[in-house]
Amino acid sequence: MTGELASASGGGAALASIPSPSEGVWELGPVPIRAYALAIIAGIVLACWISEKRWVARGGRPGEVLDIAVWAVPFGIVGGRIYHVLTTPQPYFGEGGDPLKAFAIWEGGLGIWGAIAFGGVGAWIACRRMGIPLPAFADAIAPGLLVAQAVGRLGNWFNQELFGGPSDLPWALEIDREHRPLEYLDVATFHPTFLYELLWNLAAAAVVVWADRRFRLGHGRAFALYVALYCTGRLWIELLRTDPANEFFGVRLNVFTCLVVGLAAVAYMVVLRGRPREVLDRRGDDGDTRPGQRPAGTAAVPVTSADAEAADRAGDDDHRPANGS
Structure with missing residues (x-):
């Protein structure tokens, strides 16, 4: 934080503000090292680590998360870029x-909606090849995805992009003049929407972990809860942003996306409410099985609530993640 006074909307002044990084690219010889790319990579690594812990605790084999990530990550990056370009085509296909x-x-520009949709296709392909039920895998990776999205927002901070409207709050974000919208060239501080979303995603990840353990969610319900929580936060954060975006009836496209996808996630949870969590039955390479697993086969089978609770308790005791995920 800095104690310098910064002008804001309405002629006010912020007693303190969050400085933006002076640069987001470092030259390592002929190779540019970009903070945006580092944030994305760090988020992917954290998501894989957290998801691996949760997947093994639920009965999966060690290493399967990385095997699926080999498919899901490239699909997700391509999908995220396609969504960004299609919904914001002016910088690429508009005048100039x-x-x-x-x-x-x-240089930045990945749409989370396209990343999740295409990443899900990649994960589905990998899961089919490996005989893994996609809903069970999706439940295991849900909190890790939220953590990855939170870390990825640091890239927007380094790029000085996707900030909100003018603000004189103590935590307002300083934006250099060359990165400000034309209508706000004389305004120095703005809402740090990158920080709002970062904190919201971390809180949502904690809620998903808690709800997953408390209600023993299965059949994709933990993933649906992740989607619903993310859409709720993204909805109000999107309304604060000032970056150019396509609109319908004067409302940003992503606001409509949040409403449609979020309501669909809630409907999914309602339709599948009360179903006991699957018990994964996957042998390790050495032929041993974990407590709560059946002796043979690789399918996820429906069991009674009592059996599911016993299997979960066994999994938590043997494979409880150090970070509480």
Whole structure:
């Protein structure tokens, strides 16, 4: 934080503000190291680590998360870029735009909706090849995805992008003049929407972990809860942003996306309420089985609530993650 006074909307002044990084790219010889890319990579690594802990605790084999990530991550990156370009085409195909910039992922611009949709396709392909039920896998990775999204928002901070409207709050974000919208060139501080979403995602991850343990969610319900919580936070954060976006009836496109996807996730949870969590039955490479697993086969089978609770308790005792995930 800095104690410098910063002008804001309405002629007010912030007693303190969050400074933006002076640069987001470092030259390592001929190779540019971009903070945005580092944030995305760090988020992916954390998501894989957390998901591995949860997947093994639920009865999966060690290493399967990484095997599926090999498919899901490239699909997700491509899907995220496609969504961004299709919903914000002006910088690439509008007047004065550069179509080749559509491929410049390292400069920022990944739409989470496309990333999740295409990443889900990649995960589905991998799960089918490995004989893994996709809903059970999705439940295991849900909190890790939220953590990855939180870390990824740091890239927006380094790029000084996707901030909100003018603000004189103590935690307002300082934006350099060259990154400000034309209508706000004389405004120095803005809502740090990157920080709002970062904190919201971490809180949502904690809620998903708690609800998953408390209600023993299964059949994709933990993943649906992740989607519903993310859409709720993204809805109000989206309304604060000032970056250019396509609109329908004067409302940003992503607001409509949040409403539709979020309501669909809630409907999914309601339809599948009360179903006991699957018990995964996957042998380790050495032929041993974990407590709560059947002796043979690789399918997820429905069991009674009592059996599910016993299996979960055994999994928690043997494979409780150090970070509480």
